[in-house]
Amino acid sequence: MYEILAKEELGTINKLMVIDAPLVARKAQPGQFVILRVIEEGERIPLTIADFDREEGTITLMFQEVGKSTMHLGLLEVGDELASFTGPLGRPTEIENYGTVVCVGGGVGIAPVYPIARALKEAGNEVFSIIGARTKDLLFWEDKMRSVSDELIVCTDDGSCARKALVTEPLKELCESRKDIAHVWAIGPAIMMKFASLTTKPFGVKTIVSLNSIMVDGTGMCGACRVEVGGRTKFVCVDGPELDGHEVDWDLLMARQRIYLTEEKRAFDEFKLKCECDSGL
Amino acid sequence: MAEAKKPKREKIPRQEMPRQAPEVRRRNFNEVALGYPDELMILESKRCLQCKKPKCIEGCPVEVDIPAFILKLQEGDLPGAAAALYADNNLPAICGRVCPQETQCEAVCVLAKKEEPVAVGRLERYVADWKMSQGMKAPDYVDGWRISQDTEAPEKAPPSGKRVAVVGSGPAGLTCAADLARYGHQVTIFEALHAPGGVLVYGIPEFRLPKAIVYAEVDYVKSLGAELILDCVIGKTLTLDDVFDDGYEAVFLGTGAGLPMFMNIPGENYNGVYSANEFLTRVNLMKGYLFPEWDTPVRIGRRVAVVGGGNVAMDAARCSMRLGADEVLIVYRRSRVELPARAEEAENAEEEGIVFHYLTNPVEIYGDDNGWVRGMKCIQMELGEPDASGRRRPVPIEGSEFDLDVDTVIMALGTRPNPMVFTDAGGLERTRWGTVVADEVTGRTTREGVWAGGDIVTGAATVISAMGAGKTAAADMDRYLRGESTTWWEPEEETAQA
Numbered sequence: 001m002y003e004i005l006a007k008e009e010l011g012t013i014n015k016l017m018v019i020d021a022p023l024v025a026r027k028a029q030p031g032q033f034v035i036l037r038v039i040e041e042g043e044r045i046p047l048t049i050a051d052f053d054r055e056e057g058t059i060t061l062m063f064q065e066v067g068k069s070t071m072h073l074g075l076l077e078v079g080d081e082l083a084s085f086t087g088p089l090g091r092p093t094e095i096e097n098y099g100t101v102v103c104v105g106g107g108v109g110i111a112p113v114y115p116i117a118r119a120l121k122e123a124g125n126e127v128f129s130i131i132g133a134r135t136k137d138l139l140f141w142e143d144k145m146r147s148v149s150d151e152l153i154v155c156t157d158d159g160s161c162a163r164k165a166l167v168t169e170p171l172k173e174l175c176e177s178r179k180d181i182a183h184v185w186a187i188g189p190a191i192m193m194k195f196a197s198l199t200t201k202p203f204g205v206k207t208i209v210s211l212n213s214i215m216v217d218g219t220g221m222c223g224a225c226r227v228e229v230g231g232r233t234k235f236v237c238v239d240g241p242e243l244d245g246h247e248v249d250w251d252l253l254m255a256r257q258r259i260y261l262t263e264e265k266r267a268f269d270e271f272k273l274k275c276e277c278d279s280g281l
Numbered sequence: 282m283a284e285a286k287k288p289k290r291e292k293i294p295r296q297e298m299p300r301q302a303p304e305v306r307r308r309n310f311n312e313v314a315l316g317y318p319d320e321l322m323i324l325e326s327k328r329c330l331q332c333k334k335p336k337c338i339e340g341c342p343v344e345v346d347i348p349a350f351i352l353k354l355q356e357g358d359l360p361g362a363a364a365a366l367y368a369d370n371n372l373p374a375i376c377g378r379v380c381p382q383e384t385q386c387e388a389v390c391v392l393a394k395k396e397e398p399v400a401v402g403r404l405e406r407y408v409a410d411w412k413m414s415q416g417m418k419a420p421d422y423v424d425g426w427r428i429s430q431d432t433e434a435p436e437k438a439p440p441s442g443k444r445v446a447v448v449g450s451g452p453a454g455l456t457c458a459a460d461l462a463r464y465g466h467q468v469t470i471f472e473a474l475h476a477p478g479g480v481l482v483y484g485i486p487e488f489r490l491p492k493a494i495v496y497a498e499v500d501y502v503k504s505l506g507a508e509l510i511l512d513c514v515i516g517k518t519l520t521l522d523d524v525f526d527d528g529y530e531a532v533f534l535g536t537g538a539g540l541p542m543f544m545n546i547p548g549e550n551y552n553g554v555y556s557a558n559e560f561l562t563r564v565n566l567m568k569g570y571l572f573p574e575w576d577t578p579v580r581i582g583r584r585v586a587v588v589g590g591g592n593v594a595m596d597a598a599r600c601s602m603r604l605g606a607d608e609v610l611i612v613y614r615r616s617r618v619e620l621p622a623r624a625e626e627a628e629n630a631e632e633e634g635i636v637f638h639y640l641t642n643p644v645e646i647y648g649d650d651n652g653w654v655r656g657m658k659c660i661q662m663e664l665g666e667p668d669a670s671g672r673r674r675p676v677p678i679e680g681s682e683f684d685l686d687v688d689t690v691i692m693a694l695g696t697r698p699n700p701m702v703f704t705d706a707g708g709l710e711r712t713r714w715g716t717v718v719a720d721e722v723t724g725r726t727t728r729e730g731v732w733a734g735g736d737i738v739t740g741a742a743t744v745i746s747a748m749g750a751g752k753t754a755a756a757d758m759d760r761y762l763r764g765e766s767t768t769w770w771e772p773e774e775e776t777a778q779a
Contacts, residue, residue, distance in 0.1 A: 023518050037475060043567065043576040044475070069576055084475035086512040216567065216577075219473055219514055220699050221483075221539040222559035226550055233543065233550060238701070252550055255652030259552045263578035270573055 002036070002085040005058060007078050010140035013064050014108055015074045016050070022057030024087045030115035031093030031210065031242050034059060035218040037083040038072045045069050046215045048187075048241065049088060050111035059087070062111030062140075068267040075275075089218045090241045093208075097124040098182035102174055103149070104167050104196055105131045106188025110141050112210060113187045118148040120185075126150050128178075130170050136161035167192065168199045175203040183208065186245060190254050197245030209245035211236045214259060227253050295397035296325040303632035307602050310487045310570050313629065314378070322407045326354035328392065329399045336389040337401060342749030343376075343456070345369040347386055347401055350408060363412040366405065368436075371459035371505075372452065372498045372748065374413060375481060377406025378490050380745045381623050413497050437505065438465035443762045446471060446529040447507075448515045448702060451479020452744045453535030453735030455502050456751035457758075461533075462505040464759040469529070470507055473514040476566060479537055480736075481744065483566040484558075486596050488603070492565075520705035521731070531730050531758045534717065535751060538696040538736035544588070548646030549692075553582060553654035557589070557597045557693035564600045582688035584608045586657055588643055589693030590615065591741075595626040597691045598635045609635045610685065614642040614662050614675040638685075640664070642677065646690055657685045698737045706731075710772065716740055718772050724754030725770035732758055 006018035024034060033048045051060035065071045076082075093116045101120050105113035110131045121127045129149035133139045134157045146152045153170045154162035163170070167188070175181060184207040186196035193209040200207045213225035213236040225236035230247035234240065299315040300306070306313050317325065329351040337347040346369055353362035366373050382388075382402040390398030443466045447458040450472040461468045476482055478495040503509055513519060515536070524532055541556035543549050560579065563569040569579030581604040587597045590613035601609045611630065613620065616639045620627055631637070640662040647656040661681035664673035697715045708728035710718040717726055717733045724732040734750025736742055760766045 023513065027518060041568070041571075041575040043578075084512050086473070086475070086514060087518065089514070089517055216559060216562050217474065217483075219517075219539075219701055221541070222562050223541050223543070223556040224559045228550060233545075252652065255552060256550070260578045260580065263572065263580065267573045267576060267578070 002082040004076055004078050004080050004082070007076075010062070011137040014062060014111075014138065014140055015065070016060060016062050016111075017073070017076075019059045019061065019082065019085060020057060021059050021085050021087075024059050024085065025052045025054050025057045028052035028054075028059060028088040029092035030095065030119045031112075032088035032090050033218070033241055034061070034085060034087030035089060035215065036073075036085045038069055038076070039083050042072070042083055043069055044084075044216055044218065045073075046089075046212070046218055046237075048112035048210060048212070049115065051115055059085075060111075062108055064108045067264050068271040071268065071271060071275075086218065090237060091239070093119065093185070093242055095119045095123050100126045100128070100178060100180045100182055102171065102181055102184045103127060103129045104171055104184065104186040104188070105129070105145070106167050106186075106192040106196075107133050107138055109186075109188030109192070109210075110139075110145065113185060114141060114144055114148070116185055116187075117145065121148045121150075128174055128181075129153070130155070130167050130174075132156060132165070132167040134158065166195070168195050171196060172199050175200055175205060181205050185210075185242075190250065190257060193245060194248075194250040194254075197248070197250075201246050207245040208242050209248065210241045211243055211248070211253060212241070212257075213237075213253065214257065227256070291327070293324050293328050295328065295400055296321045296403075298400070298403050303629075303634070306488065307599075307633035308605070310603055312491050313488050316410055317403055317407045322354065322404065323357075325400050326351050326404055329355070330391060331355075332391055336391060337386040337399075340386040340389040342385065342745050343370055343752050345373075345386075345405075351399070351401075351404060354404060354408070359408070359411055362408045363415075366408050367412070370405075370748075371456055371502060373405050374409035374494045374498055375452070375490065376745060376748070377402050377404075377409055378494070379481075379485060381743060383624070385745065413494070437463045440467070441465040441762065443467065443531070444469070444529045445758060445762070446524050446532045447535060448521075448524075448532065449473075449479055449535040449537060449735075449737075450477035450499065450509065451535060451537050451735065451747065452481060453537070453737075453747035453751040453754075454479065454533065455499065456748040457533045457535060457732075457734065457755045458507040458751075459502045459505055460752055460755035461758060462502070462507045464755065466759070466762060468507040470502075470509045471513045471515050471519070471524075472509065472511050473536075474566065475511055477509055477511065479535075480539075483562045484593065484596070485744075486561070486565055486600050487570075488599070489596070514701065516701035516704035516706070521702070521709075522705045522707075525730065531732070531762055533724070533751070533754055533758065534702060534726070534731065534733040534737055535735045535747070536699060536702045536737050537747075538716075538741045539699045540697040540715075541692070542694045542696065543692055544643060544694065546643060546645055548648055548654075551646055551648040551654045552652050553580070553688055554646060554690045554692065557587070557593045557691055558696065560597055560691050561593070561600065564604070570600075570604060579604065580689075581606050582654070584610070584687045585689040585691065586610045586612050586643075586685055586687040587691045587693055588612045589695070590619070591621045591693060591695065592623060592626050593695075593741075594691075594693035595622045595630045597693050598630055599633060601689070601691070602633055602635060606689070610687065611635060611637045612641050612643060612657075612659065612685070613637065613639055615672065616640055616664060619672045640675065642675065643690075644682065647684075654688050654690055657687050657690055658682055659685055696736075696741050698740070702737075714740060720770045720772070722753070723757035723770060724750055725757065727770075727772060729769045730761075 228249040350365035387398040567577035735747030
């Protein structure tokens with residue numbers, strides 16, 4: 001069950017995995033996510049779907065090793081199996097022909113923005129894409145993104161590759177130069193999505209973000225993922241993950257992402273220590 | 282009354298079941314109630330009068346032949362007792378622990394009129410635990426011939442060749458699946474989570490219902506022939522329409538009431554405010570109390586307020602205490618008399634040092650600069666006229682606001698059915714409370730071929746009433762699948778619009 005069919009390291013901290021999950025692949029659409037557990041004692045971690053192949057029955061995931069569970073996931077190899085894999089969860093991206101759209105992917109967020117850009121392109125949109133990362137090593141999928149975009153802008157925070165800029169800079173320029181932009185998708189770290197939303201707000205361009213809250217079940221049962229959107233409480237797992245970036249209470253979202261910081265650090269440190277001990281034996 | 286030929290009945294008091302002492306158990310997750318030792322079981326079983334017209338059976342939602350299994354205990358025939366019990370109840374180790382016997386079988390026991398009723402639940406638990414310790418092997422069929430080494434296992438009909446689906450592996454789904462398998466149908470249970478059991482696993486804590494007991498009973502249901510598919514969310518991974526397209530001829534919906542409710546008061550999204558569902562799921566399903574050996578953390582503060590007065594509130598409060606909180610409060614807007622929790626559970630909580638604030642309702646949660654709970658503003662209530670439920674309506678007393686010094690708040694305000702299962706499931710009428718409209722007698726919904734039972738129909742209720750609904754639905758599904766019932770149910774006007 002849920003065998004890892006392929007694994008690829010993209011740069012220093014991004015890892016890609018292709019998982020055998022035919023039932024999930026049969027229904028998967030851009031914008032949705034899955035919840036998996038690495039081991040029996042593992043936590044349920046939500047990951048946005050980076051790609052899917054209905055015929056092969058596979059789901060592609062991209063993740064950064066930011067804590068114990070993702071580090072453990074990263075240690076698995078082709079042929080290993082996950083303890084559980086559930087999906088597709090959340091609402092799919094609302095794909096239609098809007099005219100001109102912009103897809104922004106920051107860091108690991110480049111992965112989930114790719115199937116959205118592809119679907120928007122297939123639906124007949126003129127697609128501008130912007131991808132960015134802190135540094136060259138963290139960039140990936142430039143070719144894939146270019147293949148589904150009418151124009152691709154690449155940038156890095158430190159200028160180690162392509163343009164030295166935050167993704168919000170070219171986004172602002174596009175909003176200024178192209179008055180016909182109908183929709184923006186911005187996916188990446190919360191802080192990037194917050195500033196992308198602030199960038200587009202003065203232009204009145206609808207901006208959809210994909211929120212990465214803490215979740216447990218992912219089916220609306222627990223409310224761990226609740227955020228405020230337009231002053232109303234929403235559950236990211238069932239009302240999202242894609243929500244209106246201009247309406248999201250970003251400070252609340254970011255505070256709630258930090259709930260388990262202490263525990264996460266403790267688990268991560270203990271796991272790293274254990275890994276070092278194991279490899280030292 | 283006792284039969285004349287029996288020797289004169291010696292007067293035996295109702296036997297208490299040994300429990301962990303409150304000061305010990307309040308800090309561990311081991312089972313509180315320890316079960317009868319043999320000698321207490323024997324004494325207690327002797328108290329049953331073996332009534333000619335037993336009331337207890339009628340008092341049981343799944344109509345267990347209670348005198349029959351107790352008679353076997355009186356005769357010292359444990360295998361016989363197990364056979365009698367499992368004939369009617371597929372999940373006795375669970376029922377013996379979490380059924381509210383005091384309002385069901387034990388409430389109508391003849392002895393209850395003069396003294397205390399027979400401790401049916403404790404005896405049921407004894408038999409189920411004994412059977413589990415012996416290993417349970419369900420009967421099997423090869424080419425229509427029964428082959429089973431286990432004579433205590435219940436009867437099972439030969440294969441019917443019909444495929445049926447059960448959505449949800451909680452008490453309603455497991456009971457329904459077990460009976461459908463015994464009727465000879467090929468059953469598949471679809472479970473959304475990574476473990477079976479539904480509320481028995483994510484909701485009810487280990488110290489009331491050990492998960493090993495639930496998994497053992499799930500294994501028994503599987504041994505009857507039911508297939509279990511985990512990680513499959515009906516409405517997402519597959520829809521109800523997909524299930525029918527895949528060749529299932531009848532479907533039972535037992536997805537419960539999993540959607541948490543909040544109060545919609547200011548500050549409810551601060552860090553440190555949990556729904557009881559989230560808190561209990563972290564603790565029970567994800568074994569948060571074993572962090573970091575198990576990965577899922579659960580954060581508990583120094584002073585915890587649990588809002589609500591039901592069994593879920595008691596469970597959340599008692600888990601908080603076990604996780605090491607200094608002080609745990611129950612905040613309930615009515616008085617002790619209206620407390621919806623089982624009396625036994627409220628007493629357990631009190632014994633463990635949980636403090637009850639009655640006639641108190643939260644109005645606001647305060648947060649600190651980092652977005653963490655730092656207190657809760659409450660208002661004093663008084664009881665006014667009875668409301669629709671017959672209970673006196675709590676009314677706020679003007680100007681009586683006061684602050685509680687708490688850093689964690691758990692909202693245990695009840696739950697509603699999760700609407701996810703209704704995606705691509707046309708023809709299923711629902712009430713305005715989100716519950717599915719179903720015939721009380723058979724469990725039939727407004728869509729032909731679909732039955733429903735348990736909390737998805739009633740809203741949050743008890744394990745045993747869900748099991749009762751699963752059982753009656755299974756019987757009706759069997760009639761339908763055998764072609765003995767041709768016209769489908771239609772609701773009366775008011776029900777459909779309610």
